Amino acid sequence: MVHTTLSAPPAAPSLVHRATRLRAGLADVWADMNWILRCTAILGIVLVALALAAPLIAPFDPNAQSLLSRLKPPMGLAGAKDGYLLGTDELGRDILSRCLHGLRLTLGVALLGAVIGLLLGGSLGLLAGIAGGRVDDLIMSLVDIQIAVPFTLVALLTVALLGGDLSVLIAVLGIAYWEQYARITRGEVLRLREMPFIEAARAAGASGWRIAVRHILPNLISPLVVVFTVNISNIVLLESTLSFLGLGLRPPTATLGAMVGMGRDYLPSAPWIVAAPALLILLVTFVIQMLGDFLRDRTDVRLRER
């Protein structure tokens, strides 16, 4: 601490302060969790760590085929081949390596998609709430259209038609749930606008921009964090559904959904091809949903007593 305050420029103490506040906040969250939630959180950290470390810890190249070791069962079953912990698929590729890389891709793409949705929806919602009038009407009718059209279908068709490029996929996933952020942001802005402290800021001569950034934005963070968390799980689902149907990234790219989709043909003879990626998808969505639920209950005071 001493070291930081001595050598850092004047802005640094606030950064340090923020870091300590974040740590205190995280400790608070941890204290509020029961043991199930704590296990879930740890599981989540493990999954993220596995995804990050995938290129380092994966024992094989995820796309390396080996015709001699096709359809080998996982270790411990009869006919297993040494080194292939979770067995191999129909082209002799190591399932563990593919799972790790698939997890990395799925989480990365989902995170990117959720961030795009947050930026897009958040800024449109902020604009709608602050500008009001025609702008508000236009943005809200866009929201209505997005709600009326089942987006899974749109995503499916877009990716099917425009091809399984990473950029197309990320764009689709980014647009998928923007309207949720927009609605929440707009609603909160409308609510906050009438609050006395905003009025006070306005009376003190703060510009509209300053009010938006300094006074309204900080208050939006916690509702948006909740939507963001739940959204990541929705996006994981959407992405794996697309890849499952063979409409996601082109093979041989390893994605969890595609592994389940391709492995489906070998279900009776080699169920392990499907088992590992399916379980991983399930774990990812489970962890995110649990944490999202917890965060929502925590921010929503009305639900506390339940």
Place this chain on the structure above:
Amino acid sequence: MLEYALARLLRMIVTMFVIVTGVFFATRLSGNAVDFIGGEGLSAADRATLVAYYGLDASWFEQYWRYLRALAEGNFGISLLERRPVSTIVLERIGPSLQLLAGAVLLTLAVAVPAGTLAAVYRKSWAGSMIMGVAFLGYAIPNFVLAVLLILTLSFWLGWLPSSGNGSLAHFVMPVVALSAFYIASLTRFTRNAMLDVLSQDYLRTARAKGLAEPRVIFKHALRNALITVLSVLGLQIAGLAAAGNVVIETIFAWRGIGEMLVTAALRRDYPVLQFGVIAVALAVILINTLVDLAYGAADPRVRLARS
């Protein structure tokens, strides 16, 4: 009320227009259909003939204009691959999709409402926690993973049910279960929350205070009030069931419905089928949403008043 209905109608029309336009240009952007129909060994002259034959040589905007005019006349086009009117193809597919949908809605209602009610009534005991735990799993499991697990266990290992196709009653079981699991889970949670809201109301205390038996309090006084919320949520879910869930589940189980048709048409670039299929599904979803909204207004006077 009339003004509201008109505004609603206008919004429906705008939405449909956006969808029609979006699908039209997305299909055009994705490449020429002829390249997918003709295959590899198509000579340049033959290709040109085919392109002209399908009217794909005109500019996009001319094609678009032609398409809109045809739509207005009730002419939805002819499938590029099957050479049959698109409307016939879609009509054939609606039946199986509706059957699946009806099955899923019935199952959802039959499971979720009792489960959610029980979870609310026994919220402090293990039974309530267990129901919500199972509901949470149903909420988190992707429908295609569930479908694959069902096929693996019930078809391949136990051999009880056919793994794909439609025909007998046994064909229904797995698609319906896989399709409704998510909706059962989420409706159970909604039912529980709605029941909890109602259970804390004063009129329930009154009902108990005047000596009514507990089942009567729960079913007559509480559940009936909670059902308004529950049914409106279900209505909105039907829209999702009809569109998104069906596409995935139908594809997995080779169920010859609209969803499976859409995926096939998209992969084979059968523009007319794709366009009309999307229009049909979107229209169905919008209609369902509107009907739910109107029904909700009719069922609950407070909503009606809030609007006017």
